[in-house]
Amino acid sequence: MPQFSYKARRRSGEVVEGILDVADRSAALVQIERLGLFPVAVDAARGGAVAVDRTPRKQGDWKAMLPPTLREAMGRKRKPKLQELATFTQQLGNLLNSGMPLTVALNSMTHLETKGISAEVSKDLRQDVMEGRSLSDAMSKQPRIFSDLYVNMVRAGESSGALVEVLRRMADHFERFAQVQSKFTSALVYPAFVAMVGIAIMFFFMTYMLPKFMSIFQGMNVQLPFVTQLLVGVSDVFAGYWWLMLLVIVAALVLFKRFQATPNGRRRLDQWKMNVPIFGKVVKLNLFGQFARTLSTLLENGVPVLTALKITEQIISNVIVKEAIAKTREEVTDGKTIAQPLARSKIFPQLMVDLVKIGEETGDVPGALKNVADTYENELSIALRVLTNLIEPTLIVVMALGVGFLLLSVLSAMFAITSNIAR
Numbered sequence: 013m014p015q016f017s018y019k020a021r022r023r024s025g026e027v028v029e030g031i032l033d034v035a036d037r038s039a040a041l042v043q044i045e046r047l048g049l050f051p052v053a054v055d056a057a058r059g060g061a062v063a064v065d066r067t068p069r070k071q072g073d074w075k076a077m078l079p080p081t082l083r084e085a086m087g088r089k090r091k092p093k094l095q096e097l098a099t100f101t102q103q104l105g106n107l108l109n110s111g112m113p114l115t116v117a118l119n120s121m122t123h124l125e126t127k128g129i130s131a132e133v134s135k136d137l138r139q140d141v142m143e144g145r146s147l148s149d150a151m152s153k154q155p156r157i158f159s160d161l162y163v164n165m166v167r168a169g170e171s172s173g174a175l176v177e178v179l180r181r182m183a184d185h186f187e188r189f190a191q192v193q194s195k196f197t198s199a200l201v202y203p204a205f206v207a208m209v210g211i212a213i214m215f216f217f218m219t220y221m222l223p224k225f226m227s228i229f230q231g232m233n234v235q236l237p238f239v240t241q242l243l244v245g246v247s248d249v250f251a252g253y254w255w256l257m258l259l260v261i262v263a264a265l266v267l268f269k270r271f272q273a274t275p276n277g278r279r280r281l282d283q284w285k286m287n288v289p290i291f292g293k294v295v296k297l298n299l300f301g302q303f304a305r306t307l308s309t310l311l312e313n314g315v316p317v318l319t320a321l322k323i324t325e326q327i328i329s330n331v332i333v334k335e336a337i338a339k340t341r342e343e344v345t346d347g348k349t350i351a352q353p354l355a356r357s358k359i360f361p362q363l364m365v366d367l368v369k370i371g372e373e374t375g376d377v378p379g380a381l382k383n384v385a386d387t388y389e390n391e392l393s394i395a396l397r398v399l400t401n402l403i404e405p406t407l408i409v410v411m412a413l414g415v416g417f418l419l420l421s422v423l424s425a426m427f428a429i430t431s432n433i434a435r
Contacts, residue, residue, distance in 0.1 A: 020049035045113030054144040096128030098186035105179030168314040243421035301388035308381035
């Protein structure tokens with residue numbers, strides 16, 4: 013019978029090595045998990061003949077006949093939302109915490125299909141693990157589903173023997189980010205809806221209703237007031253040159269996208285987002301909270317500081333903050349603490365720098381960053397409420413001015429006609 017050497021970890025983190033006499037690698041993995049261990053590596057022992065499993069997979073055999081590019085396109089998976097990733101992570105952590113071996117838990121995940129993450133993902137993970145790969149290596153093969161942050165945290169959990177705890181922390185991490193995203197969406201949905209409805213009503217009035225009124229007024233040979241003539245002129249532009257306006261809007265969007273795609277354009281836009289009144293505060297609070305929460309989660313789960321900074325840099329979308337993190341990472345490589353380069357960047361607030369410095373002095377940087385993240389997330393909630401409270405009355409005033417101008421124009425014409433008849 014073939015022999016397989018293995019390296020595994022106990023839940024305490026202790027490394028265990030040994031040799032098993034089993035039929036194949038899959039049986040070796042099952043045997044290791046029955047021993048209550050987390051497999052790290054499983055290889056054929058030297059001199060041991062290995063039985064090759066020639067049983068075809070139950071699914072996807074016909075796909076092998078397709079061209080590689082077509083197979084890749086068919087296998088491409090949608091990037092899951094944060095809430096979907098949080099649910100998947102929580103389910104996997106709960107199954108492992110109940111005592112299930114990893115392969116059995118992944119098999120159960122195929123029946124607990126999460127919205128946005130298909131059963132195929134769990135099946136592929138299980139197959140890779142059965143072939144001797146670690147869970148983190150299996151996840152790294154699906155970058156659209158599992159980011160560098162996810163893979164590195166799972167790898168840290170496997171190394172420390174605390175995979176279940178890491179999965180729970182990650183689920184909480186993604187849940188928090190999903191809540192922040194939801195707050196942004198909730199704050200902007202109502203104002204956007206009101207603006208769209210208002211624009212649609214005014215466009216309908218200008219292109220359809222107003223011409224009908226004007227045809228009545230023009231038949232009476234009355235000199236229309238200036239405001240009415242102004243409205244008629246605008247209406248004629250809308251009705252006769254709407255296609256030109258559409259072309260101008262499309263051209264403006266294309267030029268904006270091209271400008272945004274250039275390094276200088278993106279940098280200037282990101283700088284403007286951070287400096288614009290009121291909205292800039294919301295953007296900065298979100299960026300600083302995201303930086304602190306991500307870095308805290310990575311460090312708390314045993315990811316090395318340089319790797320953690322690199323992953324955090326990749327996650328942050330703002331170029332200005334990205335550059336500050338990259339500079340911090342370079343200076344940390346030179347042996348400096350995190351707080352010093354953060355302060356020199358002039359981007360991060362003094363509160364964050366002071367708390368990180370205290371965390372370094374007490375040996376609890378992850379805890380300090382977590383406090384920073386909590387602080388900025390709470391301030392973000394308040395800032396979003398203030399922003400929403402400012403947007404709503406502003407929209408109401410703008411809509412009222414627009415409707416008032418329309419009514420004034422029509423009523424002025426009607427008064428002019430009435431006074432002309434009275435004469």
